[in-house]
Amino acid sequence: MSSPEFKGLAGHNSSFQEGVTPNPDPALDIANEHRPEHLHHGGLAANPANHPDEVVYSNTSPDKSLEKPRDYATAEKAVTDEDSGNVGHIRGNGDDEEQSFLAYWYQRYRAYVHLTIWLVFTAWWIYGLVRFRNEKNWLIPFLLYLAITLRIIFLWIPVKYAMMPVKFVWRHTASRGYELTPKKLRKPIAATVTVAVFLIGTMVPAETGENTRARRAQALFGLVVMIAVLTATSRSWRKIQWHTVIAGMLTQFVVAVFVLRTQAGYDIFNFISTLASTLLSFAKDGVEFLTTEDVSNLKWFLITVVPPIIFFVALVALLYHVGLIQWFIGKVAVFFFWSLRVSGAEAVVAAATPFIGQGESAMLVRPFVPHMTLAELHQIMTCGFATIAGSVLVAYVGLGLNPQALVSSCIMSIPASLAVSKMRYPETEETLTSGRVVIPADQEHRAANSLEAFANGAWLGLKIAGMIIATLLCIIAFVALINGLLTWWGGYWGIEKLTIQFILGYIFYPISWLLGVPNADLLYVGELIGTKIIVNEYAAFNALKTDPRYSGLSLRAQLIATYACCGFGNIGSLGTQIGVLAQIAPGRAGDVSKVALSALVSGVISTLTSASVAGMLYTDGVGDFITASS
Numbered sequence: 001m002s003s004p005e006f007k008g009l010a011g012h013n014s015s016f017q018e019g020v021t022p023n024p025d026p027a028l029d030i031a032n033e034h035r036p037e038h039l040h041h042g043g044l045a046a047n048p049a050n051h052p053d054e055v056v057y058s059n060t061s062p063d064k065s066l067e068k069p070r071d072y073a074t075a076e077k078a079v080t081d082e083d084s085g086n087v088g089h090i091r092g093n094g095d096d097e098e099q100s101f102l103a104y105w106y107q108r109y110r111a112y113v114h115l116t117i118w119l120v121f122t123a124w125w126i127y128g129l130v131r132f133r134n135e136k137n138w139l140i141p142f143l144l145y146l147a148i149t150l151r152i153i154f155l156w157i158p159v160k161y162a163m164m165p166v167k168f169v170w171r172h173t174a175s176r177g178y179e180l181t182p183k184k185l186r187k188p189i190a191a192t193v194t195v196a197v198f199l200i201g202t203m204v205p206a207e208t209g210e211n212t213r214a215r216r217a218q219a220l221f222g223l224v225v226m227i228a229v230l231t232a233t234s235r236s237w238r239k240i241q242w243h244t245v246i247a248g249m250l251t252q253f254v255v256a257v258f259v260l261r262t263q264a265g266y267d268i269f270n271f272i273s274t275l276a277s278t279l280l281s282f283a284k285d286g287v288e289f290l291t292t293e294d295v296s297n298l299k300w301f302l303i304t305v306v307p308p309i310i311f312f313v314a315l316v317a318l319l320y321h322v323g324l325i326q327w328f329i330g331k332v333a334v335f336f337f338w339s340l341r342v343s344g345a346e347a348v349v350a351a352a353t354p355f356i357g358q359g360e361s362a363m364l365v366r367p368f369v370p371h372m373t374l375a376e377l378h379q380i381m382t383c384g385f386a387t388i389a390g391s392v393l394v395a396y397v398g399l400g401l402n403p404q405a406l407v408s409s410c411i412m413s414i415p416a417s418l419a420v421s422k423m424r425y426p427e428t429e430e431t432l433t434s435g436r437v438v439i440p441a442d443q444e445h446r447a448a449n450s451l452e453a454f455a456n457g458a459w460l461g462l463k464i465a466g467m468i469i470a471t472l473l474c475i476i477a478f479v480a481l482i483n484g485l486l487t488w489w490g491g492y493w494g495i496e497k498l499t500i501q502f503i504l505g506y507i508f509y510p511i512s513w514l515l516g517v518p519n520a521d522l523l524y525v526g527e528l529i530g531t532k533i534i535v536n537e538y539a540a541f542n543a544l545k546t547d548p549r550y551s552g553l554s555l556r557a558q559l560i561a562t563y564a565c566c567g568f569g570n571i572g573s574l575g576t577q578i579g580v581l582a583q584i585a586p587g588r589a590g591d592v593s594k595v596a597l598s599a600l601v602s603g604v605i606s607t608l609t610s611a612s613v614a615g616m617l618y619t620d621g622v623g624d625f626i627t628a629s630s
Contacts (some may be wrong), residue, residue: 304399318454373427
């Protein structure tokens, strides 16, 4: 029987047979798979009338109650449940799926559960404030109590009602001023304001020790050079979205100022890094149970790094199962979507990468990867190279590195990677998720309960740890082989210690200068950056903390090196990302390989921009807490 054809939402001809209900979600229809030669996607995702502010949880299974193939508004309504307060996995109809006993009783008595939780934390906050008001810092407990209170409130009152006054004020103040400004002047004014913020934040503070204005100007000049190089080497510099670039760089700078120049920012990020450090002690208890207390105190990689990775991945899997990870990522993704004007898929991946890793973040938008434009593929790979995952963050904290620098670098690299990628590889097509932040519900890989999710996460953590161990062993051994050959060859030139690190130190010498590193430390920081790119960030961090060659680095050089090496931008990760995306969308393997090298370079530059900003904002106070942390 011949099947009637209709025009697909992505501009492709798709067909359906009579009597077969098509998928109501156009993004999941194989007929809409992206073709590079097409420049536009249309339909639901591109329709401005269908662009509400909330995050959409898209169900991967079709709703069989929908008979009309073009009733996309009804289909989307069926899979949108954000206003109800539900988070995490959103089921289809719910009629054909059994609810667990715990879920049933929670739904029946959830008002009492929420009230009990709120009363307990209210009593805790009031008692602690009265009893320990002069002994403890109450900023973090207050923020925690406020977050719990707001979350419980918004479980009963849709967020959109609370945001209506904010939107009203915004639309009649800043938005109105923006609309009144001539279009030709908007970008120049925004750029001028951004430059003014950078200059004031960099040059106004007084000079102290190594924190001279000349060093800050050096780092600021380095950022300008990187932007100029990215523009000159852009795939299409005339189509660069400067709004994304300006907003991304400004957001990166503001985050850095908040962390490095304010007590509140220091307290918040110190609290976050302390929580990350505490995870190490929990994993240590498990190691002690499996072995002995003496073994758990050994400073071996297998003891101090691998167990925290396994435990953290299992914990993330559990939190993902209950929906907390999706909820948090969704909120952050909405911010980056509206502030930086990137596609919904790009916003989700950018927000998720520092928390769940470069491969796992792509899994969040797996149904959309086959439909992504080349610029979107480039973007999600750049995000993976620009930052590190939480699973290894705790391991690096265990090495004695500055936790505030590590945590803040991960967050700063999110807007930086968006800005850098859009300069290097501007969007020239219309994306399927433009105007929407969509987090698909993964029915196929969903665990039956929390226990299975935790067990699956532990197994995944073991595989990730095994991959890290094998990769480190092979790469370090291979680098040692190359260094042995170079040393033998260099001996006939009178160069006794000719190594890859030595060569890369001189190659990245000017890069170190552009980051604002003191002259005496330029070669050493260049070596660390080169080690991070050729081997990986762990080898660079480990050398920074244990190699006597780098023991004399100044505090300023240590801080800049920590920011510069805080990313997955290395040769090994290149193969990892190509493999993950090729498995997710086999039909796009060629496109992934096409943009992979450019994305690696963009990810490395994104991390270097964070190091440059750190060089602008370095103060002696930052050096003090580095020493304390170490």
